Amino acid sequence: MRLAILLLCGIPWLPAHGQADLVAVHGKVWTEDPKHPEAEAIAVAGHRIVAVGTDDDVMKLAGPQTRVLDLKGRRVVPGFNDAHVHFFWGGQGLASVQLTDAHSGQEFADRIAAFAKTRPAGEWIVDGNWDEQKWSPVKLPSHELIDAVTPDNPVWVQRTDGHMMLANALAMKLAGITKATPDVPGGFIGRDKDGNPTGIFKDAAKDLVERVIPPPSDAQVDAALLAAQKYALDNGVTSVQDMGFTGSHAADMQALIVRGYQRLIAEGKWKVRVSARFPLDEGARLRGLGIMTNFGDDTLVIGSLKAFADGSLGSATAWFMQPFDDQPGNSGLPTEQLSHPEEFFAKLKAADLAGNHIATHAIGDRANKTILDLYERLEKEDGPADRRLRIEHAQHLRREDIPRFAQLHVIASVQPYHCIDDGRWAETRIGHERAATTYAFRSLLDAGAVLALGTDWFVAPMNPMVTIYAATTRRTLDGKHPGGWFPEQKLTVAQSVHAYTVGSAYAESQDDIKGSLEPGKLADFDVLSDDIFHMDPVAIENVKIAATVLGGEIVRQ
Numbered sequence: 148m149r150l151a152i153l154l155l156c157g158i159p160w161l162p163a164h165g166q167a168d169l170v171a172v173h174g175k176v177w178t179e180d181p182k183h184p185e186a187e188a189i190a191v192a193g194h195r196i197v198a199v200g201t202d203d204d205v206m207k208l209a210g211p212q213t214r215v216l217d218l219k220g221r222r223v224v225p226g227f228n229d230a231h232v233h234f235f236w237g238g239q240g241l242a243s244v245q246l247t248d249a250h251s252g253q254e255f256a257d258r259i260a261a262f263a264k265t266r267p268a269g270e271w272i273v274d275g276n277w278d279e280q281k282w283s284p285v286k287l288p289s290h291e292l293i294d295a296v297t298p299d300n301p302v303w304v305q306r307t308d309g310h311m312m313l314a315n316a317l318a319m320k321l322a323g324i325t326k327a328t329p330d331v332p333g334g335f336i337g338r339d340k341d342g343n344p345t346g347i348f349k350d351a352a353k354d355l356v357e358r359v360i361p362p363p364s365d366a367q368v369d370a371a372l373l374a375a376q377k378y379a380l381d382n383g384v385t386s387v388q389d390m391g392f393t394g395s396h397a398a399d400m401q402a403l404i405v406r407g408y409q410r411l412i413a414e415g416k417w418k419v420r421v422s423a424r425f426p427l428d429e430g431a432r433l434r435g436l437g438i439m440t441n442f443g444d445d446t447l448v449i450g451s452l453k454a455f456a457d458g459s460l461g462s463a464t465a466w467f468m469q470p471f472d473d474q475p476g477n478s479g480l481p482t483e484q485l486s487h488p489e490e491f492f493a494k495l496k497a498a499d500l501a502g503n504h505i506a507t508h509a510i511g512d513r514a515n516k517t518i519l520d521l522y523e524r525l526e527k528e529d530g531p532a533d534r535r536l537r538i539e540h541a542q543h544l545r546r547e548d549i550p551r552f553a554q555l556h557v558i559a560s561v562q563p564y565h566c567i568d569d570g571r572w573a574e575t576r577i578g579h580e581r582a583a584t585t586y587a588f589r590s591l592l593d594a595g596a597v598l599a600l601g602t603d604w605f606v607a608p609m610n611p612m613v614t615i616y617a618a619t620t621r622r623t624l625d626g627k628h629p630g631g632w633f634p635e636q637k638l639t640v641a642q643s644v645h646a647y648t649v650g651s652a653y654a655e656s657q658d659d660i661k662g663s664l665e666p667g668k669l670a671d672f673d674v675l676s677d678d679i680f681h682m683d684p685v686a687i688e689n690v691k692i693a694a695t696v697l698g699g700e701i702v703r704q
């Protein structure tokens with residue numbers, strides 16, 4: 148009936164001939180539209196949805212030219228929107244040596260040796276994403292482990308969290324690193340008992356080496372981005388929010404990548420929707436050009452900013468109120484930019500007044516408290532506004548800071564996979580008491596905060612089913628918490644999907660065009676192999692993406 152009335156009045160976005168380009172019928176559509184939460188079918192014209200309703204309603208819009216997608220009774224959800232990825236970085240990693248699942252230092256070295264044999268002399272070996280917590284015995288690597296097998300290739304491989312690196316002797320030589328190299332504020336250089344660098348570099352100290360690595364060529368950028376796009380589409384991810392890079396070269400790298408996106412769009416090779424953020428320090432440049440948040444089109448936008456408050460828990464550089472349980476005397480540290488809070492605040496304020504939305508990485512409880520304080524001050528000084536302030540990760544929170552997210556309208560952009568990954572060892576580092584308010588997704592939601600879901604890929608798999616499995620089961624990867632690690636913080640499947648679609652769209656201020664399936668919004672949706680709303684969440688990690696529609700085009704079936 149509703150549709151009949153619409154037809155009489157004419158349906159906006161429907162071409163004059165009155166026929167849809169695509170109808171998807173015989174499904175169980177989870178719309179995320181609170182007025183009509185479930186439907187059977189969707190009609191699409193161009194790249195937008197024109198109707199959502201019963202099969203009968205939607206078939207009325209089908210004509211001879213209309214393509215029919217038979218959903219075969221399967222579950223449809225809005226296209227997943229990953230609120231936090233490092234898209235090029237991840238794509239580059241797909242093409243490099245794979246170290247994540249090495250089980251020992253020896254296997255780590257063997258894989259680097261085998262990969263080095265395939266590379267020309269002089270080419271840098273990067274990425275890798277090693278995780279010494281998976282090794283037995285657990286032990287940080289040093290350059291000696293790989294020097295003999297990499298005499299001709301500088302090596303700069305990163306830990307899976309991206310906050311810690313291992314350089315080989317050649318990389319350190321090219322960067323001029325010696326025993327005499329002074330320590331760096333906001334960073335850490337690993338040293339042996341005689342003060343010689345071990346090859347380990349953390350956070351701000353990474354720049355010492357990164358400044359000598361040549362930038363990727365256009366061809367390398369394109370190859371990495373296309374690999375990343377394929378991986379996203381294979382996982383039913385239709386929108387990504389690209390957080391870019393860390394370090395002093397971050398802005399230059401992100402500029403190369405944004406040019407890459409534009410090149411691939413012009414060549415007709417690009418489909419995934421991207422919101423690319425630049426580092427906070429680029430605020431002045433965006434301001435100077437009058438570029439505000441979401442400058443661009445449905446496929447690519449820029450104009451939002453990313454700041455860093457601290458490091459990571461795995462690298463023991465997250466900034467806490469109290470020392471780590473396993474490292475007395477070390478309570479982590481703020482980033483270089485946050486160690487000058489007034490300067491940092493001035494940048495936030497300038498960005499805020501210019502209409503550039505801000506997201507800040509904060510892991511430790513002190514980092515989170517400090518950013519909440521600064522955001523509160525921003526609200527006070529600049530007055531109420533729709534700023535979509537975000538904290539990325541919001542990982543370890545003091546109990547009293549949890550309600551502040553809702554009170555201050557701060558979006559918690561969280562990555563549930565980190566919970567089942569770090570949950571294996573986090574209590575050794577921060578103890579039971581602090582772990583109880585770690586990855587406190589449910590408490591944040593119950594207190595009224597908006598959650599946006601993502602993966603932090605390359606750090607974690609960009610797989611929404613694995614993310615939802617992690618959020619709803621909290622079963623750590625080591626199998627030691629079959630009932631869930633701090634199970635009171637589990638999300639429901641419906642809460643997870645909402646945060647992964649509507650929540651993520653809200654976090655990038657694009658909830659007017661995506662997040663839910665309703666007329667006028669972009670036709671981005673996924674068809675799932677099983678109905679995740681009616682199954683044991685433990686099995687969700689095995690659910691497959693059966694088909695993906697992006698902008699009205701069936702991009703995967």
Ligand SMILES: [Zn+2]
Pocket residue numbers: 231232233390603
């Ligand atoms: Zn990240």
